Amino acid sequence: MDLTLTLNSGSTKSLQAQVFDQVRDIILDGQLAAGTALPPSRQLAERLQVSRNTVTMAYERLAAEGYVKARSTAGLFVEPISPDSLLLIQRGSRARTNGPIPETSSEPLLCFAGSPGGGSDRPNCDFWVGRSDPAGFPLRIWRRIINSLLLQETAYLTDYCDPAGLPELRLAISTHLRRARAVAVTEDQVIVTTGGQEALNLVFNLLKSQTRQLCIENPCYLGASLIFNATSLTIHPIAVDGDGLQTELLPKVRGSLLYVTPSHQFPTGATMPLARRLALLRWAEETDSYIVEDDYDSDFRYDGPPLTALAGLDGGRRVFYAGTFSKSVGAGLRIGFATMPRLFWDEARMLKARMSNGQAWLEQAALAAFINEGHFDRHLRRLRQVYKARRDCLVAALRRTFDDPVLLGGGSGLHLVWHLPPGSPSARMIQVMARERGIGVYALSSGAAYSFNSATPDDMLVFGYSSLNEAQIEDAVAGLHSMLHEMARRG
Numbered sequence: 128m129d130l131t132l133t134l135n136s137g138s139t140k141s142l143q144a145q146v147f148d149q150v151r152d153i154i155l156d157g158q159l160a161a162g163t164a165l166p167p168s169r170q171l172a173e174r175l176q177v178s179r180n181t182v183t184m185a186y187e188r189l190a191a192e193g194y195v196k197a198r199s200t201a202g203l204f205v206e207p208i209s210p211d212s213l214l215l216i217q218r219g220s221r222a223r224t225n226g227p228i229p230e231t232s233s234e235p236l237l238c239f240a241g242s243p244g245g246g247s248d249r250p251n252c253d254f255w256v257g258r259s260d261p262a263g264f265p266l267r268i269w270r271r272i273i274n275s276l277l278l279q280e281t282a283y284l285t286d287y288c289d290p291a292g293l294p295e296l297r298l299a300i301s302t303h304l305r306r307a308r309a310v311a312v313t314e315d316q317v318i319v320t321t322g323g324q325e326a327l328n329l330v331f332n333l334l335k336s337q338t339r340q341l342c343i344e345n346p347c348y349l350g351a352s353l354i355f356n357a358t359s360l361t362i363h364p365i366a367v368d369g370d371g372l373q374t375e376l377l378p379k380v381r382g383s384l385l386y387v388t389p390s391h392q393f394p395t396g397a398t399m400p401l402a403r404r405l406a407l408l409r410w411a412e413e414t415d416s417y418i419v420e421d422d423y424d425s426d427f428r429y430d431g432p433p434l435t436a437l438a439g440l441d442g443g444r445r446v447f448y449a450g451t452f453s454k455s456v457g458a459g460l461r462i463g464f465a466t467m468p469r470l471f472w473d474e475a476r477m478l479k480a481r482m483s484n485g486q487a488w489l490e491q492a493a494l495a496a497f498i499n500e501g502h503f504d505r506h507l508r509r510l511r512q513v514y515k516a517r518r519d520c521l522v523a524a525l526r527r528t529f530d531d532p533v534l535l536g537g538g539s540g541l542h543l544v545w546h547l548p549p550g551s552p553s554a555r556m557i558q559v560m561a562r563e564r565g566i567g568v569y570a571l572s573s574g575a576a577y578s579f580n581s582a583t584p585d586d587m588l589v590f591g592y593s594s595l596n597e598a599q600i601e602d603a604v605a606g607l608h609s610m611l612h613e614m615a616r617r618g
């Protein structure tokens with residue numbers, strides 16, 4: 128099969144991204160039927176006069192996102208995608224709205240000081256989930272940018288900003304999202320928020336008056352459960368499995384709002400395959416519902432190219448996207464953002480004005496400069512290497528030390544989960560005993576996860592590995608091993 132692609136070497140988009148986008152569009156346009164083989168990478172590279180690596184990497188990404196599948200050595204073949212789904216992801220169409228846009232429109236709290244993951248009382252080796260490495264914070268550059276902003280622009284310190292966020296930061300965010308997550312939004316679809324948590328709050332408050340019921344992954348992120356539990360709306364918890372939320376369990380009720388973490392399910396770490404992502408979009412369309420995609424840690428993916436976000440597939444119709452710089456730069460900045468279909472933005476801006484009248488100027492301006500001067504991309508590249516080495520070290524140490532451990536969700540983000548074998552002490556018990564030895568590993572219920580209608584599974588241990596170095600990781604795993612050995616000996 129010959130593919131007609133037109134590459135532009137002067138484009139700001141990389142050649143690899145151009146190959147990926149064009150082959151993907153050809154598949155989505157239905158021009159390549161299911162089962163058709165892609166041309167061998169060497170042949171396509173020669174014809175396009177690009178390096179073979181360019182084509183191989185684009186092909187890897189198509190495979191990672193589920194558009195094609197390898198069949199042993201025979202090559203890559205297009206996967207079946209239902210015609211309904213193809214229609215869904217055609218660009219440009221707008222969602223119908225379900226009613227008018229509104230006129231105005233026990234356990235630890237996330238990670239505050241004093242919770243297991245916060246404050247000064249930390250264990251020596253703390254695998255608390257989702258902490259970026261303090262040593263990885265770009266302090267020198269940040270200081271320089273802040274100093275230069277304070278020298279030039281002090282008037283902004285005494286003035287109010289746009290409640291939607293600093294325009295240059297919204298532009299920088301939309302440009303980053305387009306390149307890194309294939310989410311085609313413009314700056315007038317972005318609202319800058321106080322972390323990802325406020326982005327979730329903002330979207331929820333924007334949509335609640337037209338929402339009949341809430342759907343949420345089960346187990347899910349504690350922060351999302353706090354928002355959902357604070358309402359009188361009916362909540363439908365939807366079970367997750369190794370592929371994330373089980374889409375076939377979604378109720379067919381019109382006017383729903385669904386919270387989901389498709390890139391790295393929190394807490395289990397599952398990545399949702401393309402077929403389920405498309406099923407989600409189909410469900411939203413059929414039931415006139417909206418989806419909040421929480422993409423909290425997707426800047427870090429280690430074993431392949433970044434995946435297109437659900438909001439990228441949706442093309443600006445039914446998916447609200449919540450992002451944060453808490454993982455990629457630092458949680459102390461408290462900067463996150465929400466993106467949305469354009470038609471909701473004015474109302475969201477008004478709502479943000481009502482909630483807090485915008486964000487602090489200095490951090491926003493510094494972050495915009497950090498991204499625009501190219502530091503953010505370099506910072507992410509460096510941190511990906513550091514975190515990948517830590518992930519590899521943890522996986523190798525656990526595999527070396529324990530008998531065939533079942534490890535989940537290590538392909539991206541800042542944490543992975545060890546599904547404990549039958550007969551093992553409970554995760555809570557291990558958490559308590561490990562703490563006495565200065566090791567912080569967490570049962571789901573203490574690791575910022577929440578379960579509706581049932582006890583949180585107690586056979587999973589969460590390891591946030593990003594803020595520990597390799598020596599600490601090795602020591603902690605050895606410590607866990609001797610502790611579990613001792614517990615087994617004592618029966």
Ligand SMILES: Cc1ncc(COP(=O)(O)O)c(C=O)c1O
Nearest residue numbers: 257322323324348393423451453
């Ligand atoms: C799943 C998930 N969503 C959202 C967030 C939002 O984080 P923040 O409010 O710190 O930006 C977090 C933080 O850990 C998270 O784990």
